[in-house]
Amino acid sequence: MTEQFFGLTDPGKQRKNNEDTYIAEITADNQFIIACVIDGVGGYAGGEVAAALARDIILKRLEKPSGEIIPIMLDCFNQANQKILFEKQNSKEHAHMACVCSLALVDIQNNQFYFAHVGDTRLYLVRDKSLVKITHDQSFVGFLEDSGRLTEEEAMKHPKRNEINKALGLDKHLGDDKEYVETGQSPFLTGDMLLLCSDGLTDMVNSMAINAIVSSDGSLKEKCHQLVDAANQNGGADNITVVLVHNNKQKVQFETAKPVANGNKSANEKINPLTGDDPLPAQKLLKTKNKTGMVTLLFVLMLFFFAVSAYEYIKNKDNPPSLPMQSTVAVKRQKNKQEIKLQRVIDQAKGPVLILSDTSFTAPLLISGAIQINKDSLTIKAKGKIVLQSDSGYKGPAFQLSAKCKNVLLDSMSLVNFQVGITSFNNALDLKNTRFINCPVQVESTYTFPDKKYISGKLSPAAFRVDSIPLNKKK
Template sequence: MADQFFGITDTGKQRQNNEDAFIAQQQVNSKFVIACVIDGVGGYSGGEVAAALARESILKRLEKPSGEIIPMLVDCFSLANEKILAEKQSVKQHDSMACVATLAIADMERNQFYYAHVGDTRLYLVRDQSLVKISHDQSFVGFLEDSGRLTEDAAMKHPKRNEINKALGFETQLSKNSDYIETGQSPFLPGDMILLCSDGLTDMINKNKILSIITGSGSIKEKCRGLIDAANEAGGKDNVTVVLVQNNKIPARHNATMPEANVNKPELTTTLTTNENQEVLHTKETPVSQTTGNKTLVIVLSLFTLLFLGTTIWQYLNKTQPAQPIAKPTIIIAKVKNDQEIKLQQSVDQLKGHILVLSDSVFRSPIILTQAIRVNADSIVIKAKGNIVFKSDTSNSGIAFSFLPTCKSIVLDSISFSGFKTAIVACNNVLKLKNVRFFNCGVPVQYGHLITSQKFISVTLLPVSFRADSLPIQSK
């Protein structure tokens, strides 16, 4: 796993000690990479001790991994919380110490990563030259920023920026509070990177600067050092810690295959109708005997006789019975796709990368759909620029978007659906909706799971969290 992960921490320009800690290592005899950033809270020595205790507890729990990954990550935080609470009770000087942490496990073989998070350290996903914030800051200012009520620049300068609501060492019954720890998982595709960092980085430099360093040239190690240097050049007011993990597999490229010409394929038929074909058939058969020919003649004459008698009887019956009305055949007219939905389906099928931007200068809104738009990409972000509304055709009350199970990650941003029986159908996908609205849709989202038949299944289906607001979330 050379050049797949690296971590580094720095005291910064204005602090005397470093209360941060990190983990960046491969699990023994495994294809997992453990990445963690811990930021201590509580004074000169307390925060440093809390971060060290948390790091020690996490590594000890992951020495012998067992059970499902996300519950194991939660267990790491619970054990760390217990250690810190015990230290606070035994040492008076440390009674106000705590720490915040973000822990991730990258499964390189299955192209997935899993995470647990408490506080205001951060987890980002880097994909297709974009930086996506995965974790949520558990602070009042973080809530304002995540909900779009504060811009990134305003949040960085807010006087209460570092006041947190949650941390390891705050809660005595952490294992009983299922909402305290933020957890999740996401596809980790070839070419992706995840960044874990303390607020000493994100308080100093913005997302654009971070992205430019990460996506620039150089090794993982050089990029980590570049982030540290940039934070220090901007002032270095706090300890700075970063961990980068990269899935350095080669991204798969699917090239379109041209159909082969029909002349190169053998034509399989069961009936030969032309005279030429009949001649070829006879040349391949063995000669027939005279006796067989006489029998064939007798059979043919008998058939003509029966046909003549049947015709006579049918004509007689038609003269004696009233004519029955002829039933009109049912004509089924296939609905023809309009130009807009043809263009949209082609845009989805021919998308290079993962981000599809729908501009109302290109797609006239509403986009009328007569059939479902089928999406088979590995991951996709569909984002509207302007007002984009998908509306059901009068003859189509079915589905707007159908995401196949092969589509692992889906993000729909700032689009609307109107008049569909089922707006979105997804199965075994990671689905994220941002500023999506539904008008008169019977079922806005239909989500399912594929489960192997006749097997013993063990699974925990986590509750889905919805956030509704009268105003859209502003993009950062």
Template sequence: MVDNFFGLTDTGKVRGNNEDTFIVQSSRGGEYILASAIDGVGGYSGGEIAAALARESIIEYFENPGGDLTTMMIQALVNANEKIYKEKIEVKEHDSMACVLTLAVVDIKNNQFHYIHVGDTRLYLLRDGSLVKLTKDQSFVGFLEDSGRLTEEAAMTHPKRNEINKALGFNTGLENDHDYFETGSSPFLPGDMILLCSDGLTDMVNKKDITDILTSDSSLEDMAHQLIDAANAKGGKDNITAVLVRNDNPLQKQEAVKPSAVAKKKVVSNEKPGPEKIVADPVVLTPEPTRKKSNSTAVMLLSILSIGLLASTIYLLWMRGQPQAAQEQVLVADSAIVSGETSLSQQFGTLNGDTLVLNDSVYREPITISKSVNFDTDTLYVLSRGKIVLRPDSSFKGPAFLIPASGRNIVLNGLTFDGFDIGIASQSKNVRLEGVKFINVRVPVQFSFNAPSDSFMNGTLAEIFIRKDSLVVPIKR
């Protein structure tokens, strides 16, 4: 494979510095290709340093690759995260720095690639002229776009498109959090191409225009320049990075063989001695008794089922007229008060993933809470579709939601808390409210933390920024 990868980054038209960087190089004697788009977060030198630390850490880790590639990629990002977090602690000016990235390891020999992703950089696969986005943006706007609630055009101009939920440098201890990174693998067929890019490209250039560039007859270098130029032509509001890798292995051609012709000759030769069509007679005659038998059996089964259905219908009609039915209806009406809470608890308990969608077509009445809902996961998006109202039971005085200190990315969207003594009790500061309303709630949000007993403490209580209309101050990119 020659000239099969290329990367390019550009400051853009607005920013004064470039917080993006990238990796695209051979590894392990040409057996693998490392490709990564890295986007720094934090502004000024902080974002640049975080991106540089991540790049350095990944290259260093893959100098002697061995073992399972997915495991290696995870460990490489864990190591990078620890370096960035350590820098944040040691240098006060860099306390808000972080970075997002997508890394692909292309296995040339086996025609496949593996990838790992955190944040809102992207990985696309181009195959047969069709461009497919493989990664999911780990942001609220990205979720809305991936779920079909926002069009690509609306997401590209959304005021919160740069608010991210996950990044390297946000927290430490990621080696124990197996769900923090998105990982995957895909066949990488001859002629396929992958694009890794920062949001400086995809916020400016839509999918169709990117596809038109990638399906041209240009070289990878020319394509990368065309992508950068297209983003700058639309305003170049952010740093722009594009990394391209193409599989230019030769297409595998199968030799033309004629096994079917041989088979036909064998069949013809077997039938030559018997031209009297002796075999055809039993084929026509044998199905007749079988059909009659199956038809009679089917009629008998249908008759039995019809009689059973008629009997059950008569019984149900008789039961409907009995006095007990009224009592049962009363019991159902009484239990309707807690049915919404029971359904909500079941959804929390059986949730598979990090997103819970509450639909007002299911919760048509306010959900009555008689026991605090505990958030036992570190990442959770609670999104409402329509009007979702939570109200306390008459005897309930506790908080509606309890969020422990282990909560890293908690998003509450479109909920209304009505009449609680405490709406949300949180020990985590990583909670975002989107369009949340509090009505007659004595303490809308209560923040607390655990302190060691009988010890002196030093530090500053962090200020929580929430403003009217529940628009949280976003992470500055």
């Protein structure tokens, strides 16, 4: 493989400073290409600072990514968001800074890409010379354009084009909103290309012109320069940043079997290299001998089989063999890939919050063995529809909290057909927007006390409450 990615940023024609930045490099383990465009907002210097902070956080978090990709990308955004908020509190000069960002992780080997997005930077997929917009602009004008109420040309000229409603550094609880960060994954086929760009390009150059450039011949470097030049030629009103990633693997081609030129001869039958006619006489003789020997061997084997069968029949005619005793050993169920993946993600969770995305765990997720939670404190939050369903014949719980757990929160998931939904110790369990469907015992809690000690007190009333709608939809 040759050129796979390239990035370029330019201040444009009307800005003195450049608040954009980008990432176009490969991870340390050579597994993923990191492609990212970050556009800073918040006045002179502030936007640059926010964009730089986000870039540093993302690169550090993605040094050696392991585990589920979408949750890792969400963690990148959460860490960047917290870092920007922290810096804003300590700098009056940068009190209004924030940034918007589109991030893609490209797995060339497995022909997949994953993305996370906040704001009005954009991610496009180029396939068969067609430009497909993947992300949605998180702005009022972007909504009008995506819903068909405005044409692209009208949206490009709208006076509120650059007013965004979501960014890193604006909301303290970024991770609590399922819809704040747009995420997804898609196949990345041979010949496909990704374009990530800031609004400095898309405000100046329409999609038809962009597609003409990225679909033309030339290197990724040449195409990036052509995109920046086109934006500047149309006014260059803002900073311009573009990143291109190309799946340039060679397509696998299979040769069609050629028909034999001489009559109806088998494709495996060799032709006399001297005359082009039938095989040499010695070769024919060898084939005839091989066939005769094979027939003789099969005949001998058949006779042996019949002789053994007759012997066994006579031997067991009067004394039929007794039936074997049935084994009473329980067969241990083999966990499926989804279960194994979920357990691994929980075991490898870094930090107090773990986000499970329905793009990684398809519903329903069949459970044949309890998912173990052994961490002191952990919030497991579902993004999208996460449903855990008991496999047929399984009688255990969906989740089993160990005695080590002190505070475990399960947020926005459904448990279906479990005899016991969750087992816990010492009131360590906290629930939010969790549903139990056809679960006779929803929560089973065990209390552990020191051995041989006198215990006094009583169990406190449960603090759970029942709602018909999720908490975040209440007014």
